[in-house]
Amino acid sequence: xxxxxxxxxxxxxxxxxxxxxxxxxxxxxxxxxxxxxxxxxxxxxxxxxxxxxxxxxxxxxxxxxxxxxxxxxxxxxxxxxxxxxxxxxxxxxxxxxxxxxxxxxxxxxxxxxxxxxxxxxxxxxxxxxxxxxxxxxxxxxxxxxxxxxxxxxxxxxxxxxxxxxx
Amino acid sequence: xxxxxxxxxxxxxxxxxxxxxxxxxxxxxxxxxxxxxxxxxxxxxxxxxxxxxxxxxxxxxxxxxxxxxxxxxxxxxxxxxxxxxxxxxxxxxxxxxxxxxxxxxxxxxxxxxxxxxxxxxxxxxxxxxxxxxxxxxxxxxxxxxxxxxxxxxxxxxxxxxxxxxx
DNA sequence: AATATATGTCAATAGTGCTGACTAAAATAA
DNA sequence: TTATTTTAGTCAGCACTATTGACATATATT
Numbered sequence: 001x002x003x004x005x006x007x008x009x010x011x012x013x014x015x016x017x018x019x020x021x022x023x024x025x026x027x028x029x030x031x032x033x034x035x036x037x038x039x040x041x042x043x044x045x046x047x048x049x050x051x052x053x054x055x056x057x058x059x060x061x062x063x064x065x066x067x068x069x070x071x072x073x074x075x076x077x078x079x080x081x082x083x084x085x086x087x088x089x090x091x092x093x094x095x096x097x098x099x100x101x102x103x104x105x106x107x108x109x110x111x112x113x114x115x116x117x118x119x120x121x122x123x124x125x126x127x128x129x130x131x132x133x134x135x136x137x138x139x140x141x142x143x144x145x146x147x148x149x150x151x152x153x154x155x156x157x158x159x160x161x162x163x164x165x166x
Numbered sequence: 167x168x169x170x171x172x173x174x175x176x177x178x179x180x181x182x183x184x185x186x187x188x189x190x191x192x193x194x195x196x197x198x199x200x201x202x203x204x205x206x207x208x209x210x211x212x213x214x215x216x217x218x219x220x221x222x223x224x225x226x227x228x229x230x231x232x233x234x235x236x237x238x239x240x241x242x243x244x245x246x247x248x249x250x251x252x253x254x255x256x257x258x259x260x261x262x263x264x265x266x267x268x269x270x271x272x273x274x275x276x277x278x279x280x281x282x283x284x285x286x287x288x289x290x291x292x293x294x295x296x297x298x299x300x301x302x303x304x305x306x307x308x309x310x311x312x313x314x315x316x317x318x319x320x321x322x323x324x325x326x327x328x329x330x331x332x
Numbered sequence: 333a334a335t336a337t338a339t340g341t342c343a344a345t346a347g348t349g350c351t352g353a354c355t356a357a358a359a360t361a362a
Numbered sequence: 363t364t365a366t367t368t369t370a371g372t373c374a375g376c377a378c379t380a381t382t383g384a385c386a387t388a389t390a391t392t
Contacts, residue, residue: 015295020295027200032240065338067338078380085340085341125183130315137178142304142311148192151199155195214346216348233370270369271370
């Protein structure tokens, strides 16, 4: 077994095998509950989680390209294709040819798409706000720091840039 | 719009609309990368994430019943049935009749299952350990506090009990 | 003109989830 | 004892999300 599994006594307690597994499980539980509110709303539209992800990231990054979206979601273009086509044909998302590169399809939310974005993000923002309030400023900073350090190192810069774009 | 969306100036900055959305996105990114290592291992076994979740929670709660597992995973028994049957028929999981209630099927990992559990949890533990080390004790406490507060209130007690069982 | 890039599409397959309908066994209540 | 409830399992069918591979189109770059 590794030194982590055996938890040598000189390690801080939060690095014990047990605490690490708790950290894993907490993330599972939080993500499970976190997605439950939007899932309910999406069902009413006949959409799934994949649609939510597209609406979210296009809403946050108006004018992004399909390639950029693929890089964030880490799915294949064939997977994205289905949900994106639906969202476009049902007029939640608008595609415009790129001006600099006319091969690109720049993605925007329509007003209808904006409304869906708001509807989906409201319960999640409320949930995060409630947790942030309950936990306090220091805990929030710690939460963000740990999540950041959980990311694949090679993507940390990209993600932080994406998140900090606003 | 709600008071959260408009972010009245008397709110701390971490409760601004933008910071809340960052909190949402960080969770998405962390979960995305967090599941990537096990996913790769599972592919080699012909398994998916659902198998991982079963192996994990049975490994952590030896002798748990099917009903308990369903409550944690929040899926239907029909959904669980498929993956559980596979894991049993391939001898990763052992079912034993309950002694107190012989309708129950108490779930245990076989030695083979233990091995898979260890193999799957190793990269995740390493990832969490690395993040915890980098972030430090206070940040870890904050991380755990916020995740806890993100849970559905009515399940917080259950989850914390489950996580604290060890 | 040749090559590379960005996007889209068709076909086939896999994993995960759902509902509904049913069976079986065992526990519990009347 | 008999009736009801609980726990678990199973079968059929459907939907969503994801995959790979092959190919097409338009545009940009060299």
